[in-house]
Amino acid sequence: MPIDIPKDKWPGSIRAITIGATSAEGGTRAKSITVGGQTTLPYLHFEAPTPNQPVIAIEIKSRKPEDWSPLLLETWGEAMNDSAQWAKKAEEAGAGLLVLALTVEDSVEDAVKAVKSVLAASGLPLIVWGPGQAEKDNELLVPIAEATKGEKLVLGICEDKNYRTIVATAMANGHLVQARTPMDVNLSKQLNILISDMGMPKDRILMDPTTGALGYGIEYGYSVMERLRLAALQGDAMTQFPMIVTPGFEAWKTKESKVGEGVPESWGDWKARAINWETLTAMALIESGADVVVLRHPESVKRVKDAIGELVIA
Amino acid sequence: MALSGIQIYKLLPQTNCKECSFPTCLAFAMKLAAKQVELGACPYVSDESKKQLAESAAPPIRLVALKSNGTEVKAGNEVCLFRHEKTFYNKPGLFIRVKASDPDLAQKVATADAYKVNYVGMDFSIDGFAVLADADLGTAIKTIRTATKRPLILMGDPASLQPGLLACSGETPLLYAADASNADAMADLAKTHKAALIVKADSPDALAELTQKIQAKGVEDLVLDASATSLSAALTRNTQLRRLALKNMRALGYPIIAFPCDAKDEGIAAAQAIAKYAGFVVLSEFKPELLYPLLVLRENIYTDPQKPIQVQPGIYEINAPKPESPVLVTTNFSITYFAVANEVEGSGLPAWLVVTDAEGMSVLTAWAAGKFDAERIAKAIKGFNVADKVSKKRIILPGHVAVLSGEVEEELPGWEVRVGPREAVDLPAFMKQVLN
Numbered sequence: 001m002p003i004d005i006p007k008d009k010w011p012g013s014i015r016a017i018t019i020g021a022t023s024a025e026g027g028t029r030a031k032s033i034t035v036g037g038q039t040t041l042p043y044l045h046f047e048a049p050t051p052n053q054p055v056i057a058i059e060i061k062s063r064k065p066e067d068w069s070p071l072l073l074e075t076w077g078e079a080m081n082d083s084a085q086w087a088k089k090a091e092e093a094g095a096g097l098l099v100l101a102l103t104v105e106d107s108v109e110d111a112v113k114a115v116k117s118v119l120a121a122s123g124l125p126l127i128v129w130g131p132g133q134a135e136k137d138n139e140l141l142v143p144i145a146e147a148t149k150g151e152k153l154v155l156g157i158c159e160d161k162n163y164r165t166i167v168a169t170a171m172a173n174g175h176l177v178q179a180r181t182p183m184d185v186n187l188s189k190q191l192n193i194l195i196s197d198m199g200m201p202k203d204r205i206l207m208d209p210t211t212g213a214l215g216y217g218i219e220y221g222y223s224v225m226e227r228l229r230l231a232a233l234q235g236d237a238m239t240q241f242p243m244i245v246t247p248g249f250e251a252w253k254t255k256e257s258k259v260g261e262g263v264p265e266s267w268g269d270w271k272a273r274a275i276n277w278e279t280l281t282a283m284a285l286i287e288s289g290a291d292v293v294v295l296r297h298p299e300s301v302k303r304v305k306d307a308i309g310e311l312v313i314a
Numbered sequence: 315m316a317l318s319g320i321q322i323y324k325l326l327p328q329t330n331c332k333e334c335s336f337p338t339c340l341a342f343a344m345k346l347a348a349k350q351v352e353l354g355a356c357p358y359v360s361d362e363s364k365k366q367l368a369e370s371a372a373p374p375i376r377l378v379a380l381k382s383n384g385t386e387v388k389a390g391n392e393v394c395l396f397r398h399e400k401t402f403y404n405k406p407g408l409f410i411r412v413k414a415s416d417p418d419l420a421q422k423v424a425t426a427d428a429y430k431v432n433y434v435g436m437d438f439s440i441d442g443f444a445v446l447a448d449a450d451l452g453t454a455i456k457t458i459r460t461a462t463k464r465p466l467i468l469m470g471d472p473a474s475l476q477p478g479l480l481a482c483s484g485e486t487p488l489l490y491a492a493d494a495s496n497a498d499a500m501a502d503l504a505k506t507h508k509a510a511l512i513v514k515a516d517s518p519d520a521l522a523e524l525t526q527k528i529q530a531k532g533v534e535d536l537v538l539d540a541s542a543t544s545l546s547a548a549l550t551r552n553t554q555l556r557r558l559a560l561k562n563m564r565a566l567g568y569p570i571i572a573f574p575c576d577a578k579d580e581g582i583a584a585a586q587a588i589a590k591y592a593g594f595v596v597l598s599e600f601k602p603e604l605l606y607p608l609l610v611l612r613e614n615i616y617t618d619p620q621k622p623i624q625v626q627p628g629i630y631e632i633n634a635p636k637p638e639s640p641v642l643v644t645t646n647f648s649i650t651y652f653a654v655a656n657e658v659e660g661s662g663l664p665a666w667l668v669v670t671d672a673e674g675m676s677v678l679t680a681w682a683a684g685k686f687d688a689e690r691i692a693k694a695i696k697g698f699n700v701a702d703k704v705s706k707k708r709i710i711l712p713g714h715v716a717v718l719s720g721e722v723e724e725e726l727p728g729w730e731v732r733v734g735p736r737e738a739v740d741l742p743a744f745m746k747q748v749l750n
């Protein structure tokens with residue numbers, strides 16, 4: 001008795017978006033990366049192929065982050081003192097993209113220098129995050145955008161309270177933006193509309209629906225992502241952007257990952273647990289539609305990368 | 315499929331005799347459709363109608379319960395593909411695989427059995443053991459039963475399973491597995507010993523064919539093993555099976571079992587199985603550093619998305635606060651609470667955290683909805699007798715509600731009101747730099 005397997009055919013699809021520009025494309029990247037382009041839910045190959053793999057970005061910082069977990073400090077070691085070295089090591093660890101996160105202590109000069117040194121050290125496409133304070137973000141990101149015109153960086157993080165300056169400079173200098181909203185389908189749509197209304201081409205927006213780590217709200221992020229992806233496939237143009245999420249940041253601020261002592265014995269081995277925390281958070285988000293996951297530990301990167309390899313093969 | 319009131323009415327006697335205490339059969343049918351009465355209230359329903367009504371009321375995915383002495387693990391009864399459509403109901407059971415031949419069997423089982431981990435006030439543990447019959451199963455089960463009461467999955471061929479089943483009579487274990495080569499023998503075993511049975515095949519077609527055959531022999535509690543060997547195959551297969559079941563294909567309306575124990579990356583395979591439709595998950599060994607995140611993931615995925623999780627309003631002690639430690643105020647939305655508690659805990663700084671009843675909303679949402687205002691904050695401070703615990707009457711409000719500080723001062727005479735950062739992540743720095 002042959003069974004008819006029900007297949008969904010969707011009217012909408014996700015935009016394919018390219019990050020980074022090679023010399024032929026007006027930049028200096030060794031290659032560019034394309035994400036998105038899906039016409040069905042994640043990895044259901046019996047309905048449609050996966051046109052572009054999800055990509056792992058590794059987060060590095062312009063200054064050594066003393067408040068990171070000792071496990072991260074130990075694994076990146078000396079390289080954390082120099083963003084260029086760190087970028088090289090991240091590329092070796094298997095990153096497909098780099099995130100350079102700036103800090104409030106950076107002057108404009110420091111920040112531009114850090115971005116340039118990372119671009120010189122690695123051929124990977126680059127995402128640059130401001131320190132997360134509106135004024136400082138704008139102060140640093142504008143000169144960076146100008147100094148790297150044509151590289152097709154992703155600039156972030158745009159939020160509803162501060163997006164205009166970042167979007168304007170990204171538009172003027174041929175970059176992309178990361179649009180973040182706090183775990184809500186309508187807020188995501190709204191910010192995407194505001195950014196598009198400024199004239200930003202729709203193939204230069206990555207949406208960041210925000211997520212929580214395992215045990216710290218992942219169920220909200222997970223379902224918001226599923227709903228955003230369903231809305232996009234149903235044809236809602238303002239949700240048809242690839243999604244970027246930050247499981248590394250979220251997982252490594254939990255006590256489960258950060259701390260090795262004074263925790264219940266039932267949590268098991270610290271390092272293995274911490275890496276599981278980051279890896280499993282990332283995988284759950286990839287299953288729910290993430291196109292770019294930003295991670296921190298090389299071992300999580302390796303595991304997630306292998307899993308992506310297994311998921312994208314029909 | 316659930317029947318409508320009219321469809322049910324057609325199956326009733328239509329005599330309007332009122333014995334069910336409704337004026338007409340139609341009125342009774344409407345109540346039945348709304349699940350507000352039991353069919354038993356009508357003494358005159360024919361057997362044929364009863365059967366049809368029972369079938370229509372059956373859930374699209376059969377509830378399969380594994381039982382041992384007093385404990386039970388259930389899977390099935392799911393009604394949706396995405397948790398936001400309704401919710402996922404029965405958390406997949408996590409089973410640890412052990413070998414009958416293992417010389418340390420009793421001790422390994424006892425260790426895993428005793429495992430308990432606390433997450434947000436709830437205690438989690440494993441659900442049972444999957445025993446591989448690579449030596450006499452009867453002896454192994456006697457050993458296992460000295461160390462655990464949890465339900466069992468028994469893995470072997472019909473001949474090796476037999477002694478195991480005798481050793482756990484009175485229980486409902488799950489047998490692995492009936493395939494095309496041994497379906498009859500496995501079905502007989504399951505029927506004789508009242509066990510549940512895993513059916514294994516590599517396509518929905520083949521699975522449906524087997525389940526129908528086995529069902530015809532009178533075994534009802536079945537579990538599907540789609541024998542997927544990669545993440546992508548498992549995702550495809552489980553999605554297809556769930557969809558077909560929800561479309562009321564009875565032959566596939568059973569829970570699914572996953573074996574991450576055989577996957578390249580066990581943690582990742584188990585995480586996918588939990589998120590994507592498995593009802594039972596078999597792990598290779600007892601590893602707390604993997605079990606804990608999996609138990610938390612399972613809890614998160616199976617949380618009802620319609621209900622915001624709330625924490626109990628009250629005063630929480632973080633890092634053993636002293637009378638001079640600061641008093642932080644937040645809402646009882648669990649994510650807000652955990653964000654704050656986590657940051658402060660991670661910083662090592664002692665604090666009192668006052669969780670106000672904001673009906674489970676985050677700071678901004680609650681403020682906008684009028685559920686987090688000066689009055690409620692003052693009520694919490696007074697109601698939880700905060701003044702008795704501290705020497706310094708000073709509270710820190712979340713930065714997002716800085717506008718409330720004047721009103722809070724009015725409501726709480728004698729208290730100093732300070733405005734903290736907007737985001738929890740900035741609390742440690744604020745506490746270090748501003749408060750000291």
Ligand code: SF4
Binds near residue numbers: 330
């Ligand atoms: S008892 Fe049965 S037959 Fe009588 S009115 Fe009620 S439903 Fe109809």
